[in-house]
Amino acid sequence: MGTIAFESVSKTFSGQSEVRALDGINLAIGEGEFVALLGPSGCGKSTLLNLLAGFEKTTEGTLLFDGKTVTRPGPDRGVVFQEAALFPWLTVWQNVIFGPQVQGVSRADYESKARNLLKVVGLESFADALPVQLSGGMRQRVGIARVLAMSPKALLMDEPFGALDAQTRLSMQQLLLDVWQSLGTTVLFVTHDIDEAILLSDRICVMSARPGRIIRTIPITLPRPRSIASLTSAEFVAYKARIMSDMKVSAAPV
Numbered sequence: 149m150g151t152i153a154f155e156s157v158s159k160t161f162s163g164q165s166e167v168r169a170l171d172g173i174n175l176a177i178g179e180g181e182f183v184a185l186l187g188p189s190g191c192g193k194s195t196l197l198n199l200l201a202g203f204e205k206t207t208e209g210t211l212l213f214d215g216k217t218v219t220r221p222g223p224d225r226g227v228v229f230q231e232a233a234l235f236p237w238l239t240v241w242q243n244v245i246f247g248p249q250v251q252g253v254s255r256a257d258y259e260s261k262a263r264n265l266l267k268v269v270g271l272e273s274f275a276d277a278l279p280v281q282l283s284g285g286m287r288q289r290v291g292i293a294r295v296l297a298m299s300p301k302a303l304l305m306d307e308p309f310g311a312l313d314a315q316t317r318l319s320m321q322q323l324l325l326d327v328w329q330s331l332g333t334t335v336l337f338v339t340h341d342i343d344e345a346i347l348l349s350d351r352i353c354v355m356s357a358r359p360g361r362i363i364r365t366i367p368i369t370l371p372r373p374r375s376i377a378s379l380t381s382a383e384f385v386a387y388k389a390r391i392m393s394d395m396k397v398s399a400a401p402v
């Protein structure tokens with residue numbers, strides 16, 4: 149469960165001027181797979197994720213989640229954005245249990261799961277804190293726990309660590325590797341960051357500038373379980389060189 153299929157999906161935004169954001173996207177993601185979308189700003193990465201989240205509608209093509217056409221948002225697809233959308237007036241614990249409570253899950257069913265999630269994200273001792281008392285990285289940890297508390301079949305992550313400093317970002321990448329390793333949830337992860345895409349994913353889809361197309365799919369076969377130590381392996385560096393060349397990224401002239 150948690151399978152994703154984009155079949156010839158295109159998206160045009162109409163307004164004063166039309167914007168062809170995505171063109172002919174074909175992408176099949178299997179259960180438990182971790183796929184990164186990598187590409188320049190404005191290439192349609194967020195649009196692709198928003199279609200799958202059910203926030204936007206396709207213009208052409210078919211988009212299936214677990215074999216059913218995506219028509220609206222749903223708890224089977226948990227979305228994590230750059231800034232965790234926490235309720236500032238609720239404690240960490242109340243934020244994490246909010247979704248299951250609203251869904252009518254019984255307290256007995258959500259309580260042990262939520263406690264475990266807080267442990268997994270290293271925030272057991274902050275259960276009673278308010279979001280304002282937390283750092284950006286801690287807030288993002290709560291955001292992830294909050295989404296996972298809904299037991300989604302897929303996690304849709306849109307630059308979730310983009311606003312964090314380099315060191316916090318590394319620790320969040322490690323956390324996500326560990327969470328994914330233990331839960332096996334399907335993940336679609338949007339990023340600009342080549343290192344992040346290689347470290348985390350089973351497969352990287354490189355997108356072109358607008359209109360967004362998938363121009364290259366690169367399987368990443370670095371051994372798992374991975375850790376941030378993988379960032380310095382020779383294999384990792386070889387992947388990076390190849391992707392930089394695919395994306396035509398080169399050192400700026402001095």
Ligand SMILES: Nc1ncnc2c1ncn2[C@@H]1O[C@H](COP(=O)(O)OP(=O)(O)OP(=O)(O)O)[C@@H](O)[C@H]1O
Nearest residue numbers: 161163167169188189190191192193194195196358
């Ligand atoms: N609601 C909208 N209405 C009109 N145009 C839009 C809308 N949403 C996105 N676009 C346009 O579609 C294109 C793709 O945007 P999108 O945000 O998906 O790109 P992105 O790859 O995620 O960029 P970034 O990495 O900068 O977030 C852009 O040109 C953007 O301006």
